[in-house]
């Protein structure tokens with residue numbers, strides 16, 4: 044590069060101009076000119092060196108290149124901060140508009156429901172008159188009978204009115220194709236009712252909905268139930284929403300956020316879904332017995348998976364009453380038909396059951412037919428007694444939290460542009476897959492930098508999953524009713540990387556940085572592996588739909604029994620009485 048060329052205003056002059064702009068009076072940085080300056084330096088350096096080139100010039104141009112790079116980063120940082128601010132503003136506006144719309148829609152639906160109630164009450168009155176008139180001759184007999192009909196109808200109307208809030212939500216949700224697309228609506232579905240945590244009431248079958256006017260009596264109803272906190276062994280009916288009180292400036296915890304929960308049926312369960320571990324003879328035999336008993340003795344509708352229906356029909360053609368689904372799209376409506384799910388298998392079958400419900404999950408009764416049973420407290424030998432007591436209620440349940448995991452690709456415009464989310468009951472694992480390099484994962488918690496994971500990977504686990512993979516990687520065992528997200532590294536290449544437990548309300552973001560030597564792989568409850576390339580991120584937060592599993596005794600007793608029986612936790616021979624004692628010392 045000749046000095047004359049360096050002096051030329053074409054390249055060097057341009058460079059100077061951009062550098063002087065990099066020390067702005069008003070803090071403004073022109074990213075375009077910085078880009079040009081950097082390019083100019085790049086070009087200068089690439090030119091063939093000529094004899095007698097001054098070394099200082101090279102150093103100077105290197106320095107210029109560094110300055111230009113720093114300026115470019117500053118400009119990019121500013122632009123991205125501005126974009127983020129605009130994004131938050133946009134999100135705020137969107138949320139506000141959505142809330143206003145939801146409020147209006149809710150009011151409209153309630154209004155419609157009220158009109159429907161008045162109209163149907165009039166219809167009922169007309170019906171009653173129609174019944175009564177021909178019966179005038181038998182007035183005394185007819186009077187008693189009509190009174191009973193009227194009472195039943197009024198009770199039904201009363202129940203519908205009492206649960207008006209929930210019905211409003213159902214009306215709203217009936218339009219929804221996918222539960223996950225309508226997160227906010229479903230949030231309110233699982234929300235708190237006046238008494239207890241929530242109550243499934245008068246849910247309509249999709250098919251029945253379409254011809255509901257034609258034949259209301261054929262509407263399939265879900266069993267109604269109530270969940271309540273269990274206080275000191277009593278069934279406390281009231282759930283206080285404010286868990287912290289601050290009267291007169293004194294902060295006290297009036298209610299604990301996590302308590303033993305009790306489920307009490309308000310109407311009898313009618314439909315049961317049985318899910319079974321495949322390829323197991325003992326499971327198949329038990330399934331046959333259970334289906335027969337539920338149908339013949341309990342008069343319940345029974346749903347099974349298509350594969351199991353084929354197996355049952357091969358056993359006997361009498362099983363034609365057993366119901367199933369034809370294609371997977373019907374699975375998304377199962378939660379509206381099923382009152383109770385029974386699983387026959389190990390923990391993997393409970394995970395399978397949970398994965399079928401991408402929104403609310405009906406209560407699950409897990410029977411143990413595997414080698415380990417952390418989530419399967421019921422013994423198959425006593426299935427009739429167990430199911431009798433569950434169907435009668437009340438039962439203790441463990442509300443097992445799930446994590447909602449979304450993959451955001453580098454190319455996505457914002458965090459909402461994600462692929463189909465996954466709901467995990469145990470954990471999401473981000474590992475190195477078949478790559479022999481260390482994973483390099485940047486971790487953020489609610490946008491605060493947590494750490495960089497360099498090792499085999501990272502496990503983000505629920506407390507239910509704390510006894511699974513996370514435990515094997517050195518994580519703590521946590522009672523499943525404790526709300527939180529476990530942050531457990533897999534074979535970290537550092538001596539001080541202890542596992543963390545984060546609070547339930549945070550969003551964890553795991554990013555594969557651009558300087559990572561290899562991509563990472565995410566897997567969800569040990570299934571569905573997804574590639575995370577450089578720039579891709581995984582977002583993980585607590586899902587609004589927990590998995591309610593029935594307890595044999597209660598949450599704590601079942602959890603302790605599972606770690607004693609399943610893991611032989613802290614099992615040690617008791618020291619004998621004879622030997623040295625303190626008083627001898």
Ligand SMILES: NC(=O)c1ccc[n+]([C@@H]2O[C@H](COP(=O)([O-])OP(=O)(O)OC[C@H]3O[C@@H](n4cnc5c(N)ncnc54)[C@H](O)[C@@H]3O)[C@@H](O)[C@H]2O)c1
Pocket residue numbers: 389390391392394413415416417418469470507508509510511512513515567568569
């Ligand atoms: N090194 C490990 O311990 C390891 C490795 C991979 C996966 N897993 C676990 O396996 C789970 C998938 O289970 P699967 O049955 O489909 O696969 P699987 O058939 O390979 O069984 C894995 C084992 O994990 C046990 N398990 C599952 N959930 C558990 C829980 N919550 N608490 C205690 N033990 C539990 C199962 O009983 C089973 O013995 C994953 O979610 C992961 O937690 C563990």
Ligand SMILES: Nc1ncnc2c1ncn2[C@@H]1O[C@H](COP(=O)(O)OP(=O)(O)OP(=O)(O)O)[C@@H](O)[C@H]1O
Pocket residue numbers: 318319320321348388389390391392393394395412413414415416
């Ligand atoms: N209904 C089902 N359809 C397809 N796969 C299933 C079903 N139920 C369970 N599985 C899968 O079968 C595998 C084994 O199931 P599960 O853990 O229940 O039995 P197990 O391995 O015998 O029990 P354990 O792990 O306690 O020894 C799991 O990976 C699970 O995902």
